[in-house]
Amino acid sequence: IQTDASISPGNSGGGLFNANGELIGIVNAKSSYSEAEGIGFAIPINTAMEIGRQLIENGSVARPALGVKIMDVTDAQTAQQLGVSTMGVYVVEVTKGSGADAAGVQAGDRVLAVDDTAVSDSSALKNYLKDKGIGDTVNLQVERDGKVLTLAVTLGSSAQ
Known part of the structure; x- marks a missing residue:
């Protein structure tokens, strides 16, 4: 407020x-x-x-979580560090046992959209997820090796 x-x-x-x-x-x-x-x-x-x-x-606050660490690639230097050529939001790590892991999300995937809502940066993805609940399923659209995949990810808890 x-x-x-x-x-x-x-x-x-x-x-x-x-x-x-x-x-x-x-x-x-x-x-x-x-x-x-x-x-x-x-x-x-x-x-x-x-x-x-x-x-x-x-004893803690739980929020819905995909189970990934993501990074915004907005410049050539960051793109070079990650070994990618396209700007965007990239998965840099997948938590073992998470919903993202079970859905097949992989490090290196570029996140394009969640539930048909375009993802322009990591804050857009986080803002979308804050209105979801633990146990909800979202469709994560990613680009991997030039192909677009849609993966159904069940949201876990950020406290896990």
Whole structure:
């Protein structure tokens, strides 16, 4: 949540309340950029409550995960380091036993899309997955050796 309420640096972690006195967020940052004075940020309370619940019940916060490490290739130097010629999002490591491993995702695959949503960079992929749940299946479209493959990946837990 972005707010223009007066927030001092010491308020981080405190509550953000609406005009009715209802808790709507937990303050977590204040912009220190001189032209953005008076802008603060808070974690929405429904998000904070879910994180708190997971911490109490499990001792950690779990998010859906493909089970891969990915890298954005946006320049010739990075492309050369990975031994690829096309810019894009590449799988650099697959976690053994993960949904990606079971689906056949391999290091070196270039990610093109997830569920027909184009993947232009790693943040686009991560943003898409944050609205999914652990156990959901997504169709990951990858390019490997000049061929386009669609692999059904069951999302695991980031806490695993």
